[in-house]
Amino acid sequence: MGVSPGIGHGPAYVLTVSVPEPPEGATFTGEADQEKERAMAALTQVAGELEARGNRAGGEAEEILKAQALMAEDPGLVVKVRTLIDRGLAAPRAVFEAFTKYRDVLAGSGGYLGERAADLNDIRDRVIALLYGQVMPGLPARAAEPYVLVARDLAPADTALLSKSQVAAFVTEEGGPTSHTAILARAMGVPAVVACPGATRIPPGVRVMADGTSGDVRVEPAESDVADAVSADTARLSALASARGPGRTADGHPVPLLANVGGPAELHAAVAAEAEGIGLYRTEFLFLDRAEPPSTEEQVRAYRAAVEAFPGGKVVVRTLDSGADKPLAFLPAAAEPNPALGERGLRRFKRFPEVMEAQLAALAAVGAEELHVMAPMVATAEEAGWFARECRAKGLRHAGVMIEIPAAALRARDLLAQVDFLSIGTNDLAQYAFAADRQLGVMSPLQDPWQPALLDLVAMAANAASRAGKPCGICGESAADPALACVLVGLGADTLSMGAAALPAVRAGLAAHTLTQCRLAADAARAQRTAAEARVAARARLPELGRLGL
Ligand code: PEP
Numbered sequence: 001m002g003v004s005p006g007i008g009h010g011p012a013y014v015l016t017v018s019v020p021e022p023p024e025g026a027t028f029t030g031e032a033d034q035e036k037e038r039a040m041a042a043l044t045q046v047a048g049e050l051e052a053r054g055n056r057a058g059g060e061a062e063e064i065l066k067a068q069a070l071m072a073e074d075p076g077l078v079v080k081v082r083t084l085i086d087r088g089l090a091a092p093r094a095v096f097e098a099f100t101k102y103r104d105v106l107a108g109s110g111g112y113l114g115e116r117a118a119d120l121n122d123i124r125d126r127v128i129a130l131l132y133g134q135v136m137p138g139l140p141a142r143a144a145e146p147y148v149l150v151a152r153d154l155a156p157a158d159t160a161l162l163s164k165s166q167v168a169a170f171v172t173e174e175g176g177p178t179s180h181t182a183i184l185a186r187a188m189g190v191p192a193v194v195a196c197p198g199a200t201r202i203p204p205g206v207r208v209m210a211d212g213t214s215g216d217v218r219v220e221p222a223e224s225d226v227a228d229a230v231s232a233d234t235a236r237l238s239a240l241a242s243a244r245g246p247g248r249t250a251d252g253h254p255v256p257l258l259a260n261v262g263g264p265a266e267l268h269a270a271v272a273a274e275a276e277g278i279g280l281y282r283t284e285f286l287f288l289d290r291a292e293p294p295s296t297e298e299q300v301r302a303y304r305a306a307v308e309a310f311p312g313g314k315v316v317v318r319t320l321d322s323g324a325d326k327p328l329a330f331l332p333a334a335a336e337p338n339p340a341l342g343e344r345g346l347r348r349f350k351r352f353p354e355v356m357e358a359q360l361a362a363l364a365a366v367g368a369e370e371l372h373v374m375a376p377m378v379a380t381a382e383e384a385g386w387f388a389r390e391c392r393a394k395g396l397r398h399a400g401v402m403i404e405i406p407a408a409a410l411r412a413r414d415l416l417a418q419v420d421f422l423s424i425g426t427n428d429l430a431q432y433a434f435a436a437d438r439q440l441g442v443m444s445p446l447q448d449p450w451q452p453a454l455l456d457l458v459a460m461a462a463n464a465a466s467r468a469g470k471p472c473g474i475c476g477e478s479a480a481d482p483a484l485a486c487v488l489v490g491l492g493a494d495t496l497s498m499g500a501a502a503l504p505a506v507r508a509g510l511a512a513h514t515l516t517q518c519r520l521a522a523d524a525a526r527a528q529r530t531a532a533e534a535r536v537a538a539r540a541r542l543p544e545l546g547r548l549g550l
């Protein structure tokens with residue numbers, strides 16, 4: 001998976017860190033108080049080192065490392081370590097067990113929080129290494145030429161002090177788009193590929209080329225292939241740099257380009273990428289790690305920050321989408337055999353109406369005309385009507401629903417009679433149209449947003465919206481693919497919303513094609529039988545994409 005675009009090539013530097021697991025049941029000799037002091041001293045020292053590295057690194061790395069330093073001295077973890085030592089465990093084993101338990105809880109929550117689990121492993125290993133008097137392997141300070149850094153996973157502490165002059169690319173076996181390897185690589189402008197199994201078996205020193213856009217990693221590439229990839233990348237960069245301003249097609253048809261965000265920290269990147277507003281505010285990410293419902297003041301602050309970041313721009317906030325892949329502790333789930341088909345999204349508010357009311361009240365308190373509010377996981381017109389009435393009762397003027405369930409796409413007309421706008425979530429629409437769990441890697445071919453059946457459902461909903469004279473946006477990952485973005489516009493999407501990183505490429509692709517070309521590409525894609533054929537047929541009608549290196 002490419003997570004930081006660009007081509008990087010150079011000799012492989014393979015980082016193999018292994019701090020041994022302290023033996024199960026390992027005990028200590030001497031006093032428990034002394035053992036506890038030893039553990040506390042190691043935690044404090046690691047926190048101090050992380051903080052010092054952060055100060056030297058500055059920028060985004062500083063924030064991340066300071067957060068890690070806080071984690072190292074988290075009061076809950078400290079108490080756990082002390083308790084385990086009181087029960088007779090040696091300091092390294094106590095640290096191992098306390099951190100591992102906490103890590104498993106984080107990993108179980110998936111998504112952004114799940115990817116923080118790697119941070120805890122790194123802190124744990126540093127503390128254990130210190131307790132054993134072991135030196136953590138570092139990175140070469142100076143190399144003859146920039147290297148491709150290959151590792152199982154990279155911790156911010158490893159990478160924070162690196163620069164573009166040392167590292168040509170990152171390749172890791174673990175990690176996802178929101179892992180710190182990805183975040184820091186993007187901040188440094190270094191290409192990165194994550195989730196690349198077997199990468200650490202690349203022999204050290206062998207030449208490697210990593211494509212942070214496509215996710216391709218090549219070992220010993222031909223020199224001509226490197227030259228071709230670099231020149232395509234240069235073309236892509238200059239195309240991206242020259243596409244500015246509001247989204248529109250080559251013939252001037254406006255397509256507002258909006259950003260998907262999960263919290264205030266992501267607003268900055270959205271503004272920097274010239275998003276014209278927010279197309280999907282995933283509010284559940286604000287409150288994932290909480291046992292109590294968020295307070296009204298806290299919510300108002302978060303939503304107001306989004307409105308203030310985009311003066312006059314549209315801001316679409318989605319009410320809490322709890323359940324399945326996004327568990328929220330304060331909205332406990334019933335035991336369900338198929339949580340993705342269970343009490344998820346809007347359905348859960350039937351059992352917890354006070355939580356929805358509180359969220360809508362907080363949104364209303366922001367009092368902004370640009371604020372649009374929509375519900376996830378809506379299946380029927382009755383549900384849409386219920387949600388819209390609740391919004392209006394609070395004085396919210398723009399109430400919409402997401403189209404994520406095939407039934408909703410099929411009867412979009414009925415839903416539109418109840419609400420003011422639609423937003424198509426192609427991630428879940430694909431999951432439910434193909435009965436293919438979006439969390440299962442083996443199902444990913446069925447999750448392919450180029451599937452003609454998915455395009456048909458999008459067309460159906462967009463056409464219904466156009467007939468009703470109401471707007472229809474797209475906010476699934478599909479909008480982040482420059483070719484598919486043109487197709488979605490051809491299918492009738494009025495706005496496109498995506499992760500901020502994808503905005504420049506989508507803006508450039510759209511600006512290079514007319515609305516008619518987008519429509520012809522959409523027709524060509526829908527005329528095919530497979531996702532692969534749909535993609536090829538559409539791209540053949542969007543000739544500028546190849547020239548732009550997109
Ligand atoms: C979607 O399902 O396409 C969507 C945008 O929502 P999420 O990915 O948050 O479920």
Ligand code: MG
Nearest residue numbers: 404425427428
């Ligand atoms: Mg969804």
